[in-house]
Amino acid sequence: MTNFHILTLFPDMVLRGLRESIIGRAETAGHISIEALNIRDYTLDKHKKVDDYPYGGGAGMLMQAQPIYDAWLEVERRIAKRREKEGRPDERRNRVIYVTPQGRTFHQEMARDFAREEDLIFLCGHYEGVDERVLETVVTDCVSIGDYVLTGGELPAMVMVDAIARMVPGVLTNQASGETESFYDNLLEYPQYTRPEVWREKAVPQILLSGDHAKVDAWRLQMAEKRTKERRPDLYAKYEQDHPASEKKKKVRDR
Ligand code: ADE
Numbered sequence: 001m002t003n004f005h006i007l008t009l010f011p012d013m014v015l016r017g018l019r020e021s022i023i024g025r026a027e028t029a030g031h032i033s034i035e036a037l038n039i040r041d042y043t044l045d046k047h048k049k050v051d052d053y054p055y056g057g058g059a060g061m062l063m064q065a066q067p068i069y070d071a072w073l074e075v076e077r078r079i080a081k082r083r084e085k086e087g088r089p090d091e092r093r094n095r096v097i098y099v100t101p102q103g104r105t106f107h108q109e110m111a112r113d114f115a116r117e118e119d120l121i122f123l124c125g126h127y128e129g130v131d132e133r134v135l136e137t138v139v140t141d142c143v144s145i146g147d148y149v150l151t152g153g154e155l156p157a158m159v160m161v162d163a164i165a166r167m168v169p170g171v172l173t174n175q176a177s178g179e180t181e182s183f184y185d186n187l188l189e190y191p192q193y194t195r196p197e198v199w200r201e202k203a204v205p206q207i208l209l210s211g212d213h214a215k216v217d218a219w220r221l222q223m224a225e226k227r228t229k230e231r232r233p234d235l236y237a238k239y240e241q242d243h244p245a246s247e248k249k250k251k252v253r254d255r
Helices: 011-018 021-028 065-085 108-114 132-138 154-165 213-231 233-242 245-254
Strands: 002-008 032-038 095-105 119-124 141-144
Touching: 002 011, 002 065, 002 154, 011 021, 011 032, 011 154, 021 032, 021 154, 032 065, 065 119, 065 132, 095 108, 095 154, 108 154, 119 154, 141 154, 213 233
Parallel strands: 002 032, 002 119, 095 119, 095 141
Antiparallel strands: none
16 A cells, blocks of 8 residues: 655646556545645745745746745645554655655656555655755655656655555455566566457467467567667667576576
């Protein structure tokens, strides 16, 4: 079970996006929970302002520290209260992920790692940035979804919540699919086919119809290797490092 807490100026955007399909069903089934707090609700400014000009000048506005800090305090209070009710008082600091192009680039292993947490707090920035002092105070992890800049942190947070949530036990109904999919063991997934057997004169590879599971597995591994080598030579290099040639042959036999 992982509880996601998202600090954002656009809670509806985040919740609408995440409460669909597999992730939505996972929440209904109680494998995860998702809440979004509107940072604007925590501002002490009488005009509900959450941003201001940067000291030293420069373009754009910055999100102020106070509303973010108070929204974070509220999440921490809720988490502590829940744990106390369950007879498990707080033991350690909850991870707070600030989504920013300045962070480490998100990848599958990070998703697996974050999925082990009971609570995860996401901070979505907007405007031209966030007052550094609140980041220093609350953030434990800075994470980016890639080397490009978006207008806000909501989409990156949604991307990460989706990828993390599907690694939480129980979320994927087919338990095995987390282990055969792309990036498992640094390999991309093999090509897949479903009915009809022939579509626009393209036939499904014969071996998949053979019923010989060992041969099918060997073919799939071979295709996964070929595809990774062609499309992601950087990943393939890592895979080869972990699987010297002699071991790879053995792996095919074991499958
Ligand atoms: N905010 C804006 N762009 C981003 C990115 N690429 N990753 C994470 N957060 C962001």
